[in-house]
Amino acid sequence: MTTVQNDLLERARDSVIIPVLVLDDPASAVPLALALRDAGLQMIEITLRTPGALAAIRAIRDAVPGLQVGAGTVTSPATVDAARAAGAQFAVSPGYTTALGRHCQALSFPLLPGAATATEVMVARDDGFDFLKFFPATACGGIGLLEALRGPFPDVSFCPTGGITAENAGDFLALGNVACVGGTWMAPRAAIRSQSWPEITALAAQALQLLRRPSGSPSA
Ligand code: 3PG
Numbered sequence: 001m002t003t004v005q006n007d008l009l010e011r012a013r014d015s016v017i018i019p020v021l022v023l024d025d026p027a028s029a030v031p032l033a034l035a036l037r038d039a040g041l042q043m044i045e046i047t048l049r050t051p052g053a054l055a056a057i058r059a060i061r062d063a064v065p066g067l068q069v070g071a072g073t074v075t076s077p078a079t080v081d082a083a084r085a086a087g088a089q090f091a092v093s094p095g096y097t098t099a100l101g102r103h104c105q106a107l108s109f110p111l112l113p114g115a116a117t118a119t120e121v122m123v124a125r126d127d128g129f130d131f132l133k134f135f136p137a138t139a140c141g142g143i144g145l146l147e148a149l150r151g152p153f154p155d156v157s158f159c160p161t162g163g164i165t166a167e168n169a170g171d172f173l174a175l176g177n178v179a180c181v182g183g184t185w186m187a188p189r190a191a192i193r194s195q196s197w198p199e200i201t202a203l204a205a206q207a208l209q210l211l212r213r214p215s216g217s218p219s220a
Contacts, residue, residue, distance in 0.1 A: 001130050008090055008110040009131040009157055009179055011068060015042040016173070016211050018092075018182040019204065020072060020161060022189050026052030026059060032187065033064040035197040039204035045092050045182065047072035048079060054086040061087035070112070077103035084109060092182075094135055096124040112159060116140040121153055130156045131179065138163025143171060150177045166207060173211055181211070 071083030137160035161182035
């Protein structure tokens, strides 16, 4: 694994949770980021699925120090460039292409690429990526598939995302090949729309309290 990818893995492991955020109004970006940082979260992913997503990343980078901001739904080299220009510190993609991987490597830009099958894991790993987003986690086989992938790929770590909830997150994190979990459950789109910042802080703090590994415990 490259140093860039290894740093991303270590940061994700420390963070435990990477909230996946869909922002309809860029004006919500800073209060939302503050609400999550207040809860103790260290990393967030802003999905590039809404028109204001890049502006939201820029606003958070300018106003909320101490939070690592990633761009999600990155699917092409051009999207990587746009995310970097907006200030994103890492990229998350739902799947993997060699074009995307090579571009990020050329820029020394951290990428968390998605994979959901053994073949996809092999393609990404061949290109130097062995910390992968396992997506869509519950729809594509959940815990059973992650356990099965650990046999042939004991060196690959995953961030399951898609269908992760307060109820099942702990079961995913208990797996030896899971470094962190991602999802929307602590910052649901409806709560963001209604600007329910204290509710989001409470949900995120509760999730961290339940899921944070005791310090010094092995996590993989
Ligand atoms: C996504 O890309 O939307 C994420 O996987 C979040 O999924 P979730 O809403 O099931 O957490």
